[in-house]
Amino acid sequence: MTRAESTPAGADPAQADPAQPSPAQADPADPTLAELSEIAVLQRIFPRLPESDATLLGPGDDAAVLAAPDGRFVVTTDMMIHGPDFRLAWSRPADLGWKAAATNLSDVAAMGARPTALVVAIAAPQHLPVSVLEGISDGLREACAALAPGCGVVGGDLSASDTLTLAVTAFGDLEGRAPVLRSGARPGDTVAVAEGGNTLGEAGRGLALLFTRAIDAEGAPDAAAADALRTAYPRLLGAQLRPSPPIPAGAAAAASGATAMLDVSDGLALDATRIARASGVLIDFESAALGEHPESALGGGEDHSLLACFPAGAVLPAGFRPVGRVLKLPAGEPAGITVDGAPHLPGGWDPYRGWDGHAG
Amino acid sequence: MTRAESTPAGADPAQADPAQPSPAQADPADPTLAELSEIAVLQRIFPRLPESDATLLGPGDDAAVLAAPDGRFVVTTDMMIHGPDFRLAWSRPADLGWKAAATNLSDVAAMGARPTALVVAIAAPQHLPVSVLEGISDGLREACAALAPGCGVVGGDLSASDTLTLAVTAFGDLEGRAPVLRSGARPGDTVAVAEGGNTLGEAGRGLALLFTRAIDAEGAPDAAAADALRTAYPRLLGAQLRPSPPIPAGAAAAASGATAMLDVSDGLALDATRIARASGVLIDFESAALGEHPESALGGGEDHSLLACFPAGAVLPAGFRPVGRVLKLPAGEPAGITVDGAPHLPGGWDPYRGWDGHAG
DSSP, X not given: OOTGGGSOTTSOHHHHOTTSOOGGGOOTTSOBGGGSOHHHHHHHHXXXXXXXXXXXXXXXXXXXXXXXXXXXXXXXXXXEEXXXXXXXXXXXXXXXXXXXXXXXXXXXXXXXXXXXXXXXXXXXXXXXXXXXXXXXXXXXXXXXXHHSTTOEEEEEEEEEXXXXXXXXXXXXXXXXXXXXXXXXOOTTOEEEEEOTTSOXXXXXXXXXXXXXXXXXXXXXXXXXXXXXXXXXXXHHHHHXXXXXXXXXXXXXXXXXXXXXXXXXXXXXXXXXXXXXXXXXXXXXXXXXXXXXXXXXXXXXXXXXXXXXXEOTTOOOOTTEEEEEEEEOOOTTOOOEEEETXXXXXXXXXXXXXXXXXXXX | OOTGGGSOTTSOHHHHOTTSOXXXXXXXXXXXXXXXXXXXXXXXXXXXXXXXXXXXXXXXXXXXXXXXXXXXXXXXXXXXEBTTTBOTTTSOHHHHHHHHHHHHHHHHHTTTOEEEEEEEEEXXXXXXXXXXXXXXXXXXXXXXXHHSTTOEEEEEEEEEOSSOEEEEEEEEEOTTOOOOOSTTOOTTOEEEEEOTXXXXXXXXXXXXXXXXXXXXXXXXXXXXXXXXXXXXXXXXXXXXXXXXXXHHHHHHHHHTTOSEEEEEOSOHHHHHHHHHHHHTOEEEEOGGGGOSOHHHHHHOOOOOEEEEXXXXXXXXXXXEEEEEEEEOOOTTOOOEEEETTEEEOOOOOOHHHHOOSOOO
């Protein structure tokens, strides 16, 4: 199917896709990707990308070569897709790069590893101004510098696509430690969270604000309204659009003997249920430790806090605070979570069922 | 923008997107992704994926852990996007998985490394039948088994997107050898290619056949016509849709002292020009060594042959045959290629300029 065929005769193409600039909007200082060669696009991006201390051979050949000094490496991959994962009216390009880096760095940290490098594949519409890719590159650099100094981009891929897509793969060094799995929690363990620059539940509340108030009269995503929300609710919007997970706390938790850990990305309740099921235990939260909004802390999503279990009596590393404890699973009971001793449903997000089909 | 908004009132939605099945086409044995949970989709995919011998910790946690026995690893990433990279009317799902694996394995091999593992992120429309993802998984498994036994999928990500997208990141083990770069060719070297199961130029000719003959009366991609072409031209269509690069030849070339190497993905002429420029040399091809169609061998694209330079007198490893030699660059001349001593333009493909915007 061609783009032209998707706009039946008589429809106004400018109405059909507001992300498609009209020719009158062309900016000679900010050409579209279609107006530049791939090499010209790369020349604008490369100087903005962060360098990695682990690079043995960087971009420019068929593949990069990275150091893995302990003979192993941690790897995780995660995509951000225009529509289900972000709206261009709400996220600035640098926010996209930042969040794509931050979420992948958080998965590396959750294994107890120190992030060393990223590879980044970007697929972008041909009408996109190159400044969007420059902004994404700036966000990748800013996130690495702020969250995981020494981590950088060692390779990537540029493609054309009707859907702006970022696919990040992140690597980490376990520095001789065993990886911290989800399955190691033991009855008696202290359950703790490290929230970094955000607070559990803020990211989810920021998203709810965007969906209900960063829209125009027809319900479409609205950039000016999002800007106003950023000013009015900087913590909630920042947690959603530009999260600051506690990356070094992951390696610190491993060094302190954490028995289980994960990145809280789908809501504390659901992610704690994952640890409980993998470990065959109950996890009991103290609601008083979950802040002013315990239900938003439990049900949120995209927090990118670290949830970890530590042996009873262990000194928690900096950044962690206790929020509950691990209990023995009564015979015949399903593994799961309780809050102040009462059963609690996991909840959570599913990408194929949860996306409403909107982009904007 | 919502999907509904992209179909102006009065247009027939079934006309607007032929890839969108009508409710009457629903198949209870092959549900769409929207009808299944993410967990149910993963349960259908996982048993089909190949396992990696390098896995220390596989899927199921925040990240995987892989062995890197020589303290380094090779990494490359490449996307395949519905539209610029494939048409669903021409490629079967297993072809997509096979090609996504094969092209990334080839980049690893081109460094002189043995491929060890892949991570695979897939973004797919919610109306897609789950059998498409099962087919992609089958293709990933078949390609690893045929081209790089012991290599497997160690992690991934599933997302929703309006554009079917595969992002593969591949890893390799240099087994103590130095990586083979593009910059090491020296005057006097023998230039050789390893073509694996294909022949230079076949993939490009297969693509030209699809564009000109696997279409219906309106010029839209046509599955029945593509099937007929597969029967009539199995080598050309196979080279394009399901390439068989010579993966073990990469490590063999490194072990035999290759001075420079790359994966021929954008046409032999352009890729040889890359080695020539990186090494500051001329590369002269013998047209008689380039088969019956020297111009299609030089100008093709997506061959995924290995092009390598070897010191004069070196015994070429199995699978390689000589096609030219490296010459000293005359003072003041630009690095590049010649054919039978005559200058030749590089040519080549650019994703932002080369895609015509069609999918199908």
